Amino acid sequence: MRIKKRRVSCRCFQVPLVVLGLIFLTVVTFSLFDTGPPKPLAWHVDPIHRKRVHNFVQDLLKSECRPTFARKGVEARLQFSFPVTDPFLWRDTMLTPEMFKYPPPFGFRDMRGNLKDVLSLLPAPSEQQKKQCRRCVVIGNGGILRGLELGPLLDQFDVVIRLNSGPVRNYSKDVGNRTSIRMSYPEGSPMVWEDVDPDLEFVAVVYKAVDFKWISAMINRQSVSLWDWLFFWQKVPEEIPVDLSKFRLLNLEIIKQMALDLLDLPTPQPRLWGWDQNVPTLGMSALNMATYLCDEVSLAGFGYNLSQKEAPLHYYDSLPMTAMLKQNMHNVDREKTFLQSLVKEGTVSDLTGALYCTFCPS
Numbered sequence: 001m002r003i004k005k006r007r008v009s010c011r012c013f014q015v016p017l018v019v020l021g022l023i024f025l026t027v028v029t030f031s032l033f034d035t036g037p038p039k040p041l042a043w044h045v046d047p048i049h050r051k052r053v054h055n056f057v058q059d060l061l062k063s064e065c066r067p068t069f070a071r072k073g074v075e076a077r078l079q080f081s082f083p084v085t086d087p088f089l090w091r092d093t094m095l096t097p098e099m100f101k102y103p104p105p106f107g108f109r110d111m112r113g114n115l116k117d118v119l120s121l122l123p124a125p126s127e128q129q130k131k132q133c134r135r136c137v138v139i140g141n142g143g144i145l146r147g148l149e150l151g152p153l154l155d156q157f158d159v160v161i162r163l164n165s166g167p168v169r170n171y172s173k174d175v176g177n178r179t180s181i182r183m184s185y186p187e188g189s190p191m192v193w194e195d196v197d198p199d200l201e202f203v204a205v206v207y208k209a210v211d212f213k214w215i216s217a218m219i220n221r222q223s224v225s226l227w228d229w230l231f232f233w234q235k236v237p238e239e240i241p242v243d244l245s246k247f248r249l250l251n252l253e254i255i256k257q258m259a260l261d262l263l264d265l266p267t268p269q270p271r272l273w274g275w276d277q278n279v280p281t282l283g284m285s286a287l288n289m290a291t292y293l294c295d296e297v298s299l300a301g302f303g304y305n306l307s308q309k310e311a312p313l314h315y316y317d318s319l320p321m322t323a324m325l326k327q328n329m330h331n332v333d334r335e336k337t338f339l340q341s342l343v344k345e346g347t348v349s350d351l352t353g354a355l356y357c358t359f360c361p362s
């Protein structure tokens with residue numbers, strides 16, 4: 001009797017201890033990442049170049065919009081690809097075997113239960129009246145945007161797509177202040193929400209199983225469990241303040257098509273530990289998504305000017321280009337070559353000219 005009692009009290013003591021330990025770990029980890037508001041690097045742009053960029057974007061906005069133009073250009077490169085019927089998954093989306101062939105971010109392999117749970121929380125597709133011909137701009141976070149003062153022009157696109165936590169407040173002169181779609185994975189999502197657009201849609205991207213937990217928590221306005229916190233590699237936001245009707249889940253076939261059929265990256269192979277895969281950067285997946293949502297697609301803030309080593313890496317912080325980390329998750333060279341060829345052939349336009357400049361003097 002006595003022994004039994006002691007064991008019980010022992011366990012009661014252990015649980016709070018473990019929890020306290022976890023809290024401590026989390027707090028320590030987070031304070032390491034929390035570096036305060038970034039200070040932008042000073043950067044000067046030649047006014048003649050700026051004018052050239054503005055003229056190019058103004059002419060593009062004045063020209064006649066070509067229906068299904070970008071998608072047709074991309075389709076011309078696809079041979080054996082399954083068509084993606086909808087870039088988003090909804091409450092009543094028909095799930096196909098193709099969606100479960102690979103693990104995230106190429107598919108939902110072994111995650112049917114998680115997926116169904118999240119889908120049941122999501123809205124059914126709404127029949128919106130859409131403009132006849134729509135122009136999308138995908139705004140990357142590249143430092144090439146800095147000082148070009150493209151904000152008011154970017155705001156004139158029908159659909160403005162922003163990635164991860166790319167900020168708008170304090171940078172609107174360069175990047176505008178409208179957001180139609182913000183697309184991100186949990187760790188990349190804004191910690192401070194700045195988008196005020198009433199029609200804004202938030203597109204969640206799943207890269208791993210625990211991302212479903214975060215998405216459900218955000219939809220249900222709940223907090224992520226302490227245990228789940230440990231599986232994120234960086235602090236994740238506790239709130240995504242968008243209406244449920246504006247929550248979207250990316251159909252991972254968008255990423256798979258970009259990786260395997262367009263970038264021609266190797267098919268993911270099971271390894272002893274997890275899967276070996278080349279994952280396209282989020283901007284590439286956003287571009288593919290945009291070709292389904294819009295008729296014409298432009299890119300801004302993609303690529304960087306190689307002749308400017310001290311230029312800012314991002315439009316919003318103080319990292320110089322030279323700080324770009326050597327990383328092997330993404331095949332950046334292949335992405336760049338692919339984007340350049342899309343711009344050269346005219347399928348998409350590069351407003352900031354760092355991929356391939358169609359408006360620079362040769």
Ligand SMILES: *[C@@H]1O[C@H](CO)[C@@H](O)[C@H](O)[C@H]1NC(C)=O
Nearest residue numbers: 037038167169170171192194
């Ligand atoms: C915007 O700029 C102001 C003044 O420089 C600064 O106090 C504030 O923290 C900045 N806000 C963001 C979100 O960076």
Ligand SMILES: *[C@@H]1O[C@H](CO)[C@@H](O)[C@H](O)[C@H]1NC(C)=O
Nearest residue numbers: 151152155172173176177178
């Ligand atoms: C932000 O949007 C408002 C409303 O469209 C506009 O009046 C304002 O000039 C914009 N600000 C910037 C800096 O682009």
Ligand SMILES: *[C@@H]1O[C@H](CO)[C@@H](O)[C@H](O)[C@H]1NC(C)=O
Nearest residue numbers: 049305307308352353354357
């Ligand atoms: C790249 O940098 C060079 C040198 O500063 C400049 O002349 C050129 O216009 C830049 N190109 C773009 C697309 O910004």
